[in-house]
Amino acid sequence: MINNLNILLPEIFLTLSIFSILMIGVFIKNSFNLIFNLSSAIIFLTVVIILNTSNNLEKIFLESFTRDAFSNFFKILILISSLFVLNSSKNYIVDKKLTKFEYPIIILISILGMFFMVSSNDIILFYLGLELQSLSLYILASIDRDNLKSSESGIKYFVLSALSSGLLLYGCSLLYGFTGSTNFDLIANELGKENTGAVFAMVFILVGLAFKVSAVPFHMWTPDVYEGAPTSITSYFAVVPKVAGLAVLIKFMLIPFSKILMEWQTIIIFISIASMILGAVAAIGQKNIKRLLAYSSIGHIGYALAGVATGVISGYESSIVYISIYVVMNLGAFSCLYLLKKDGEYKENISDLSGISKKHPILAISFLVILFSLAGIPPLGGFFAKFYVFTAVVEQQMYALAIIGLLTTVISAFYYLKIIKTIYFDDSVISFDNTKNKFAQLSIFISCSILLTFFLYPSVLSNVVDTLFLN
Amino acid sequence: MDFPILSTLIFLPLVSSLFIFISRGQKNNNSAIYISLFSSLATFILSLFVWYSMDYTSADFQFLEEQSWINDFIKFKLGIDGISILFIVLTTLITPICIISCINSVKDRVKEFLIAILILETFMIGVFCSLDLVVFYLFFEAGLIPMFLIIGVWGGPRRVYSAFKFFLFTLLGSVLMLVAIIAIYWITGTTDVTQIYEIKIPKEYQNLLWLAFFSSFAVKTPMWPVHTWLPDAHVEAPTAGSVILAAILLKMAGYGFLRFSLPMFPLASEFFTPLIFTLSIIAIIYTSLVALMQEDMKKLIAYSSVAHMGYVTLGIFTFTKQGIEGSIFQMISHGLISAALFLCVGVVYDRLHSRMISTYGGLVNYLPKYSFLFIVFALAGLGLPGTSGFLGEFLVLTGTFQKNYLVAMLATFGVVLGAAYMLWLTKRVIFGVTKNDQIKNLKDVNKSEMIMLGILAVLVIFFGFYPVPLMETLNVSVDNLINNYETAVQIESLN
Numbered sequence: 001m002i003n004n005l006n007i008l009l010p011e012i013f014l015t016l017s018i019f020s021i022l023m024i025g026v027f028i029k030n031s032f033n034l035i036f037n038l039s040s041a042i043i044f045l046t047v048v049i050i051l052n053t054s055n056n057l058e059k060i061f062l063e064s065f066t067r068d069a070f071s072n073f074f075k076i077l078i079l080i081s082s083l084f085v086l087n088s089s090k091n092y093i094v095d096k097k098l099t100k101f102e103y104p105i106i107i108l109i110s111i112l113g114m115f116f117m118v119s120s121n122d123i124i125l126f127y128l129g130l131e132l133q134s135l136s137l138y139i140l141a142s143i144d145r146d147n148l149k150s151s152e153s154g155i156k157y158f159v160l161s162a163l164s165s166g167l168l169l170y171g172c173s174l175l176y177g178f179t180g181s182t183n184f185d186l187i188a189n190e191l192g193k194e195n196t197g198a199v200f201a202m203v204f205i206l207v208g209l210a211f212k213v214s215a216v217p218f219h220m221w222t223p224d225v226y227e228g229a230p231t232s233i234t235s236y237f238a239v240v241p242k243v244a245g246l247a248v249l250i251k252f253m254l255i256p257f258s259k260i261l262m263e264w265q266t267i268i269i270f271i272s273i274a275s276m277i278l279g280a281v282a283a284i285g286q287k288n289i290k291r292l293l294a295y296s297s298i299g300h301i302g303y304a305l306a307g308v309a310t311g312v313i314s315g316y317e318s319s320i321v322y323i324s325i326y327v328v329m330n331l332g333a334f335s336c337l338y339l340l341k342k343d344g345e346y347k348e349n350i351s352d353l354s355g356i357s358k359k360h361p362i363l364a365i366s367f368l369v370i371l372f373s374l375a376g377i378p379p380l381g382g383f384f385a386k387f388y389v390f391t392a393v394v395e396q397q398m399y400a401l402a403i404i405g406l407l408t409t410v411i412s413a414f415y416y417l418k419i420i421k422t423i424y425f426d427d428s429v430i431s432f433d434n435t436k437n438k439f440a441q442l443s444i445f446i447s448c449s450i451l452l453t454f455f456l457y458p459s460v461l462s463n464v465v466d467t468l469f470l471n
Numbered sequence: 472m473d474f475p476i477l478s479t480l481i482f483l484p485l486v487s488s489l490f491i492f493i494s495r496g497q498k499n500n501n502s503a504i505y506i507s508l509f510s511s512l513a514t515f516i517l518s519l520f521v522w523y524s525m526d527y528t529s530a531d532f533q534f535l536e537e538q539s540w541i542n543d544f545i546k547f548k549l550g551i552d553g554i555s556i557l558f559i560v561l562t563t564l565i566t567p568i569c570i571i572s573c574i575n576s577v578k579d580r581v582k583e584f585l586i587a588i589l590i591l592e593t594f595m596i597g598v599f600c601s602l603d604l605v606v607f608y609l610f611f612e613a614g615l616i617p618m619f620l621i622i623g624v625w626g627g628p629r630r631v632y633s634a635f636k637f638f639l640f641t642l643l644g645s646v647l648m649l650v651a652i653i654a655i656y657w658i659t660g661t662t663d664v665t666q667i668y669e670i671k672i673p674k675e676y677q678n679l680l681w682l683a684f685f686s687s688f689a690v691k692t693p694m695w696p697v698h699t700w701l702p703d704a705h706v707e708a709p710t711a712g713s714v715i716l717a718a719i720l721l722k723m724a725g726y727g728f729l730r731f732s733l734p735m736f737p738l739a740s741e742f743f744t745p746l747i748f749t750l751s752i753i754a755i756i757y758t759s760l761v762a763l764m765q766e767d768m769k770k771l772i773a774y775s776s777v778a779h780m781g782y783v784t785l786g787i788f789t790f791t792k793q794g795i796e797g798s799i800f801q802m803i804s805h806g807l808i809s810a811a812l813f814l815c816v817g818v819v820y821d822r823l824h825s826r827m828i829s830t831y832g833g834l835v836n837y838l839p840k841y842s843f844l845f846i847v848f849a850l851a852g853l854g855l856p857g858t859s860g861f862l863g864e865f866l867v868l869t870g871t872f873q874k875n876y877l878v879a880m881l882a883t884f885g886v887v888l889g890a891a892y893m894l895w896l897t898k899r900v901i902f903g904v905t906k907n908d909q910i911k912n913l914k915d916v917n918k919s920e921m922i923m924l925g926i927l928a929v930l931v932i933f934f935g936f937y938p939v940p941l942m943e944t945l946n947v948s949v950d951n952l953i954n955n956y957e958t959a960v961q962i963e964s965l966n
Binding site for chain 1: 639
């Protein structure tokens with residue numbers, strides 16, 4: 001059987017480009033700028049390639065690799081968010097002297113890993129993609145190797161993540177043992193019958209995935225890694241792997257585990273509620289913005305999982321809408337951090353934001369929009385994200401989940417308000433350098449405009465997401 | 472109507488706030504003040520035009536606008552009837568007055584303040600225009616953002632505490648309403664209010680849904696025991712913030728009861744009437760007593776607002792024509808009177824920077840015009856016949872007597888208490904001996920203060936003698952509301 005390699009075109013292009021720019025990096029000295037720009041161009045070209053491919057369902061390599069609307073949507077989301085993360089953090093990377101040419105290349109490799117994750121239709125391919133991604137992320141976390149905190153966060157992430165990968169792999173092998181197949185579709189058929197062993201496997205796989213999206217109780221690494229890693233990496237961590245992780249989670253629920261809904265639903269509901277509560281409560285005492293955003297992202301993953309917990313297509317769609325708006329909000333929030341520069345040093349504490357509304361009114365109002373949106377206050381984009389999720393949850397008559405979820409939004413509103421209070425109500429202490437970081441400003445502008453105008457056409461995003469599950 | 476007049480009304484202030492945002496001239500805020508004053512007056516005139524051109528003889532919703540919005544199932548639907556137009560006109564009237572008031576009282580970051588006020592106006596008009604639950608929720612909640620900033624940025628010393636309390640109390644009440652709205656969508660298949668009126672929500676769901684809506688409206692009204700955010704918010708908010716809060720934001724809840732709780736859940740409304748009566752009576756008597764003890768003028772007026780809103784909820788849940796018309800009238804009149812009283816406090820606060828009653832005394836000797844206006848509003852606040860304050864309370868009490876003598880008697884007792892705290896306040900502030908030497912050097916009301924207080928005084932007295940324009944507008948819509956309620960209850964009793 002001859003496979004149509006066109007289907008694999010984005011991945012092939014990405015791989016070959018990675019190899020070529022790696023060679024350029026090796027042979028040309030001080031090539032960070034060149035490699036950086038090339039990487040951005042590669043990401044952009046890959047988006048173009050994906051946009052030109054068809055969205056029809058195709059499965060190749062013994063049905064282990066799928067290309068459909070679902071995988072294409074997530075690939076584009078991953079690429080665009082990486083593009084913004086990479087470019088808005090460029091000044092930061094230069095200032096922090098992280099200008100190693102490997103930096104953008106490793107990011108590209110992790111993107112490649114995620115591509116295989118979201119496209120996989122086979123446990124083995126899924127695991128390989130996941131590991132390719134994880135290994136790149138370990139390096140990225142500790143890329144500032146002279147910094148104790150960064151190295152510490154890398155080690156921490158590596159140890160815990162390796163453990164979770166181990167559990168995941170154990171789950172995968174159990175699943176193979178009990179169903180006799182590694183293919184998602186075949187596993188799904190097999191699980192239609194009574195199969196207690198496979199439920200064990202499902203639990204292990206869920207644990208592994210919950211770790212990757214940093215859902216409670218497997219979230220312990222998140223605050224430390226977020227705080228320790230350089231901000232440019234943290235913003236990558238906060239956005240891109242979460243998207244891929246959620247995509248894979250949805251895919252597992254959608255295909256292999258679709259027939260054991262009862263079994264996994266309870267677990268996801270628990271994880272979702274725990275994440276929402278912890279994300280809301282633990283963030284209150286934080287003083288470091290990055291740590292606070294870590295807890296806030298745990299809470300947001302809880303809301304996205306609430307959509308998954310419904311176990312129906314409309315619920316999955318609401319999760320995807322949620323994660324997309326989450327990406328927009330977080331890109332904006334982290335881009336704001338790149339502008340908090342004082343005498344060449346980047347400030348990370350909430351107290352440093354004190355009274356910036358007087359000297360930096362535009363930055364302050366961007367923070368305001370993004371934080372109120374994170375808190376889910378209408379008419380900003382974050383409200384619609386929550387609205388879609390809770391509409392799906394209430395449709396399945398999971399009232400308890402909806403009420404707990406909405407009550408935690410009130411608690412989490414408290415710490416977002418605390419930051420706004422620092423920005424607007426407190427006296428001005430620091431005035432930041434007038435940084436010329438065009439791309440960060442651009443991404444703040446884009447993020448705020450999307451959040452502010454989302455209420456005019458809220459169905460644009462959900463109409464796109466509706467088409468993902470047609471096949 | 473092809474021209475989307477309600478959308479224009481809603482988004483006009485928002486668009487003009489954008490103009491202020493991009494307007495130059497940091498040192499001199501005149502351009503910002505002129506733009507905002509001009510646009511808010513334009514909004515006011517437009518709303519008067521809508522009032523003039525609507526048909527009061529029909530209970531149907533008018534000036535309907537419909538846009539497909541969230542996917543296919545939720546429409547952005549706007550429309551008004553005789554009840555909502557009054558609140559819209561109240562909103563558009565109070566906003567320019569607030570903008571005039573901030574010429575004297577806001578010194579810092581004027582531009583941002585005006586932007587916040589105009590954005591808030593957009594959301595407030597939106598609340599009263601929306602005919603879809605989700606649209607209503609959107610505007611209802613969105614108002615929190617500008618109000619939070621108004622209290623927090625331009626407020627007094629305890630502004631942070633008050634702003635947080637205001638925001639979190641209201642948000643906590645509202646999220647339950649959001650669950651209820653989504654639940655209504657899955658029960659009836661729509662969030663369009665007019666369609667829900669037709670469909671009639673099954674009885675078994677009504678009580679829970681009513682409670683969820685109640686949790687939001689009770690906080691916003693505010694009803695005892697969740698009223699504690701209001702005195703704090705009022706005391707710390709700048710004058711214009713207090714005015715908007717008392718005159719309009721509190722009315723959203725009363726309007727919500729009329730527009731949503733009563734027609735959508737008639738059986739539950741009947742079932743929970745004793746609860747509302749009890750809470751209203753506690754609000755009227757207890758908070759009046761609390762108001763007597765206050766030493767801070769703003770706090771006193773804030774507690775009197777809680778008591779006055781007690782009459783409103785009492786009137787709505789009598790389900791009689793007098794009661795409901797009375798409570799709507801009371802809301803409008805309280806909107807004018809409490810706004811005026813807060814402005815009066817603002818006038819002296821701008822001069823002496825104290826809200827304590829003990830600071831003042833004997834103002835009548837030095838500020839005669841001010842004292843005259845203050846007395847007019849204080850008398851209106853206690854419900855003196857000939858002012859609009861009287862008619863609302865009188866109608867509510869008439870309605871209540873038809874339903875329950877005991878409740879009506881207790882509520883009437885509240886009128887006496889209202890007179891007590893208002894007259895005592897007047898006595899201590901306006902009359903008496905001047906102990907404070909600074910008062911002797913105070914200037915009487917200036918031109919802009921005279922304009923805003925004068926307009927309100929004229930309206931308060933005008934509606935006191937001639938309430939016909941308001942009543943005529945309300946009449947048919949209220950009849951329709953009561954008819955629908957009675958039919959629903961009768962059908963239930965037949966089953």
